[in-house]
Amino acid sequence: MRGRARRTAAAALALAATAPMLSACFEEPSAHEAVRDFLIGWQTGDYAAAARRTDGDRKVVSRALEDAKLQLDAASFRFKVTSMRRAADEVEADFDAEVDLGENNPLWEYEGKLPLHLVDGQWRVRWSPSVLHPQLREGERFAVKVTPEGRQPILDRNRDPLQEKAVLHVASVVPSNLKGGEADKLCEKLSKITGFPQDRLLSRIRSAPPNLQVPLVTFGRTKFGQLRGQLEAIPGITLSAQEQAVAPASPTQIVGTVTAVTPESEQQLGGPQRAGDTVGRAGLQKAYQEHLTGSTDTRVITVDLKTLKVTELKKWRPDRATSPVQTTLDRSHQKAADSALLGGTPGMLVAVQASTGDILAVSSTEQYNQERHALAGRFPAGTAFSIMTVEGMLRAKIDPKQKLACPVDRSVGGAAFHQEGVPAGSSPTLQANFATGCVTALAALARRIDGSELAADAAKFGIGVPWTLPLKSFSGSMKALKNDAATAKAITGQNVLVSPLSMALVAGAVASGTWRPPVLVTEPQTADPTTDAKPSKAPDPVKLDEKTVETLRAFMRSGVTAGSARAAAALGDPVHGITASASQNRKPLAWFVGWQGDVAVAVLMQSSDATAGAAVAGRFFQGLHAGM
Known part of the structure; x- marks a missing residue:
């Protein structure tokens, strides 16, 4: 392995420092030479040279040294002589051993002893298995037990x-x-x-x-x-x-x-x-x-x-x-989400807990990937982005009951907008246009909403805000709004990219009155589990303006009761939400963004039917009730 190779090289480089250190340890040069040659031979794998400095059979000693390395699966040995004692014709050297067991295991450190005696006037290491380790005996071998x-x-x-x-x-x-x-x-x-x-x-x-x-x-x-x-x-x-x-x-x-x-x-x-x-x-x-x-x-x-x-x-x-x-995932919510998407139409659903930002379910059909698309996908927001424009409407003192024409076609600042399926000349209220997602009516607001403040308003709902998740995710992005045409495109979500996750959090923000960053894993709390680095600080929750929230809740309730999101109606607590249409790479997309109780969802379907997302959301909420 690469790690083993690096450590072996390091041990070899350390040898140059080891040899002079050995030379300086002893007054008796001949005994020192025997200790030095034996340990250097063992350390470098020159087992024959080490064996020549012992009184044992050279083949037996050489094989024992080689076997020790194999039996320990050692990447390297390193030695340091710490002391030497002599009594008459006997010498004992103490050494510290450092064995790299490889496989990212800790270093094994132990204290060893080398007994030496004179053989025909030459100092020799008195050979026995205890030379390798003080507790190793004849008939025994090393082994490493890994569990x-x-x-x-x-x-x-x-x-x-x-x-x-x-x-x-x-x-x-x-x-x-x-x-x-x-x-x-x-x-x-x-x-x-x-x-x-x-x-x-x-x-x-x-x-x-x-x-x-x-x-x-x-x-x-x-x-x-x-x-x-x-x-x-x-x-x-x-x-x-x-x-x-x-x-x-x-x-x-x-x-x-x-x-x-x-x-x-x-x-x-x-x-x-x-x-x-x-x-x-x-x-x-x-x-x-x-x-x-x-x-x-x-x-x-x-x-x-x-x-x-x-x-x-x-x-x-x-x-x-x-x-x-x-x-934070919930198997009952996941089951309801998976069931809601059955039917053959490609799509995705992300559900979050509005009061916490916890991700409860992430589901998709086989055409989409749950991480790459549902969490990290980049899709045009369509008129679902109009949620982020309401604060600007209120600043401009636009009355939600004001009549606002919804023609088939409209031009704003030179940019053309087209609304499918609305009779020319109809004049519903702003609230009704919001509920039905009328592109031409909402685009007309660009002349009254300050485009320079729209990005800041969107950031309050988490659009473009950096957050930390252990998987890839996308919080959204929007282009700079330099004129009325760009602002109109933003209001209608044509130059704004979002993910289903980011829009589920938008729905959760309206439901709870506070935008919260997403949470997927609660334990461990380390953002990057492969390092010891401290996790990045998650963005703080953002409390929304009460008047804005009150208005949005009314708008999004009418989206279900009177608008094109009626298919999302379910039992129990009332459902709030809006639909939106968009297209990407010539593929029609249908959004539903809304909530029921403390569960907020974003559904994105690949369909020309603007109500396709609302129908899936309705089945999801009904599935939750059925499973309770």
Whole structure:
């Protein structure tokens, strides 16, 4: 792995500083030379040179030093001599060892001793396994026991899991069952099939306790089906099926998918995950990968090869505790949203809690993505943007009861506006034009509303305000309004882009009287779970002008009772809302923006029927009542 390579290089560079340090430690040059040559040979992997400085069989010593590195799966060893004592013809050197276990595990630090004696007038390290570690004995070996903590769930607001059980297939081995070069052959074949580096698979076997099942690679259902025959043909491999809660429940694209670690993702993650683990590929599973998986419980042990007795030398608890990700999503609201969108017309629905900004449901048909489109999409607001113009109307002292013609066509500042389906010459009130979303009538207000103040009015409803979510999102944007034509286009939402999420929050602001930023995850509170950086401060709630809110509520109630949003009417608390039409890339769009009780919604449908969004909202609210 790249992390391992960097650390190995660092250890090699440190050697230049280590050797002079060793030279300065002792008064006895010949004893010093034996200590220096042994430790430098061990540190650099020149095991033959280290073995020559011992009284043991050189092949046995060289093999023991090499095995220690393999059994620990160590990226590097570093040594520092701390003291030396001599008594007659005996010398004992104390040293500090620092072993990088790789895989982003902590460094293993321990104190060792080198006993030396004279052999034919030469100082030699008195060889025994305790030279490697004071507690290592004959017939024992090192091993690293790694116990990953299970992947934690993503929960809805009621702490119900937002994932279902799925079957993963695990290829594993018991190291003690592999004789001779069988481990090398097994890893060679498995590497060719899966793409995982052969040396990493082999090191995982060599460093594991010999009598335990060692998972090497995990496969999803499809991949396992493709490779099963080849895997079964590898001697020594054990294949097992394990149920894990990794299949996302609705909203699937917000929760995100989980797959087995691939060779590519193992390289990219740079975390504790290894072949055999799972990784989030999208949505919250990806955003909170580090938090959901945390670290592993790692132990350095010795194993008696005859009795299999284990002695623990060092233990590290996970440096990052795992815990579920708590979201604001509500499964009952999600079910109602999904059901409301059944019928074949492409569209999306976002529901939020008006009093908190909590995102309750995000649903879409297959033509749209819940994150990229419902949260982060950029769509023309149409006359739904007229909600943000009401404060400007009131500043201009425009009476909601004032008659305002709704012709088929109108020009404002040279910009042409067209209204479908309205008889020429009709003169409803401003409130009625708002309720029906008359483009030509609303555009006429541009000569009386201050365009320079419209952007500030829109910002009170969160349009263009930066907020912090763990997934991609879009709060809206509008172009600079330099003349009446640009202001008229803004009032009718032709040069304003919004997302369904941003418009659901607009509806929530009218419902509660205060705009609030969106909330999707309540625990953990860290905005970026892959770093230790403090989360960005969310924008403060904005209390709206009471007169503006009162007027908007009346306008949006009439949108349901007398306007084109009548299809949204539902049981229980009255529904407030308006419809709006827009187009993007020659595709007609139909908005509904409104609320019932404390639940605010924005629905965007790909339809030429201006009431399509209102019909979906009506089914959503009815579904909520039916589920209560």
